[in-house]
Amino acid sequence: IAGITQAPTSQILAAGRRMTLRCTQDMRHNAMYWYRQDLGLGLRLIHYSNTAGTTGKGEVPDGYSVSRANTDDFPLTLASAVPSQTSVYFCASSVGTGGYNEQFFGPGTRLTVL
């Protein structure tokens, strides 16, 4: 593994179903992030984690939850999917959160909720 991997690549989901998007990084970065990207709206932060064991809410957290049990993994869970959660989801990581930290992105998960 090199960088950030996300799974699945794409998914079609029935409304009301539970879904977990997976994200793994092998760069030993402390901070990880989840974004959603919608046409015309750009990337919006859903949740973040400064370090293993801690998480925080971003700009659009409703309907999503995250956990950070270890440094490498940062799964995003939709407890009961709704059509407005149709989007492309990107996981990102950075060395830390203080100071100047470039974020590096995974390849994305395209999610369609019907």
Added chain:
Amino acid sequence: EDQVTQSPEALRLQEGESSSLNCSYTVSGLRGLFWYRQDPGKGPEFLFTLYSAGEEKEKERLKATLTKKESFLHITAPKPEDSATYLCAVQASFWGKLQFGAGTQVVVTP
């Protein structure tokens, strides 16, 4: 509230036709401005970080500059492989949250 606005939304260039993309921002205390390139169906790829007004950075045909209110990404003599969406983001707070603009889609035709 922090805001990032990119213009134009889309740009069509002939190969070799230089141009500039704009990223204007309103933040309380800029800690860094980031440029990313995004190809269709892929995640954003980091290009540059600019920290203070007057700073410039270059990479191949791309040059990024920063003032107190905006940043420009200059594309010199573009090639078709420069076709992508270019994203600008600002970091205003210490802990690293990025505020992204909506992007400029660049198409370079032979």
